[in-house]
Amino acid sequence: MPVSSTARIHPSAIISSDAEIGENVEIGALAIIDGPVKIGHSTIIKPGAKLFGNLSLGSKNIVYSGAILGEAPQHMKYDGEPTRTIIGNNNIIREGVTVHRGTTSSNETVIGSGNFLMANSHVAHDCRVGNGCILANGALMGGHCVMEDGAFISGNSAVHQFAKIGRLALLSGVSATTKDIPPFIIVQRINVVSGVNVIGMxxxxxxxxxxxxxxxxxxxxxxxxxxxxxxxxxxxxxxxxxxxxxxxxxxxxxxxxxxxxxxxxxxxx
Incomplete structure (x- = not known):
């Protein structure tokens, strides 16, 4: 098993033989690394987090307890095909976050770098999340959604499948969009435009x-x-x-x- 000699792994963690663990990685108690998961240097996997499948997780990420990354997509036609999850560097992934791998439609779910996924947020199959984005607690992205750099989905808000959120756009709390949100725009309730995200700009x-x-x-x-x-x-x-x-x-x-x-x-x- 290609595990760096500088990695610190709790004895109760379960790690597949085909996983790759980089330098100075920390893996906590009862964490599960199942499959050909690649973890970059200085990433921290907290106790009880679970990483699955063909998952590439970059450097200096923090994955908190109860987060599940790279599990099978919630898609009726998915039949175990070898799809992927790609996550960049310097992301904060809090408790209960779920990120599902892609379907054969695009083969991968991709999250960039410097993002903050708060507790119980969800990134569905085939999504594309850019850099510097925030998903607040309970934020939900349907399949095939795109979130451009610096966009913000507030707490308990939902993005319809295939919708796209532009750069520095903001979806307000307890809201939903079934349409695309242009860059720099604020949307609240259901598809109601409320102004320009001046503060974010x-x-x-x-x-x-x-x-x-x-x-x-x-x-x-x-x-x-x-x-x-x-x-x-x-x-x-x-x-x-x-x-x-x-x-x-x-x-x-x-x-x-x-x-x-x-x-x-x-x-x-």
Whole structure:
């Protein structure tokens, strides 16, 4: 079994002979490493965590007790095919998190680096999670969802299968989306757009000028009463030179599930 001599493994942990354990990895009591799991250096697996199958887990991650990574997808047509789970570096994966491996549709579920998956959140089969994302407690991603860098799913909120959440977009608590959420937008309740994620944009270092550009684009698209194709053309003509606005336009035009145009006028900015 390729286990680094610097790894610290509790005697009660169960580890498959085909697992690969990197340098300075810590594996706690009663943890289970089942299958050809690869664990990068300095990752910590807390007591009782379970890792399964063809799972690649990068470096400096922390996986808390009760988390289950790489288990079979919840898909009626899955029949044990050798699909994968890929997780990057510096992720925090808290208690009770579940991440399921891919189906034959894409063969893999992928999570990037620097993400925070809070307790009891779920990443379903074939999802793609970027970098610096947050899934708060009880957040649920259906199969084949995409979460771009810096996006935020708040507590007990759900993302419909195949939906896409744009960069720095935010789904509010106890809410749901069945549609794609463009970059920098806040959605609450069910498919109700409530404004621009100004705080998230500021934290990401986006300039005030470019934030104002997104706010002006929001006004045109959600307030001026134009049809979406017309409003996008107007935004492109007036504000398309701003990178964040161009990103918003490209995302919206490519949205496979469409975007919601329903707004809460009392709260939208």
């Amino acid at each position: 500021r934290r990401a270092g986006i300039s005030h000028t470019n934030i104002d550009g997104i706010r002006k684009a929001f006004q045109i698209i959600y307030r001026d009463g134009l049809l979406l194709p017309q409003s996008l053309l107007k935004v492109e003509k007036e504000l398309g030179h701003i990178p964040e606005v161009a990103e918003f336009i490209a995302f919206t035009r490519a949205a496979t599930r469409g975007i919601s145009l329903e707004t809460n006028r009392l709260e939208a900015a």
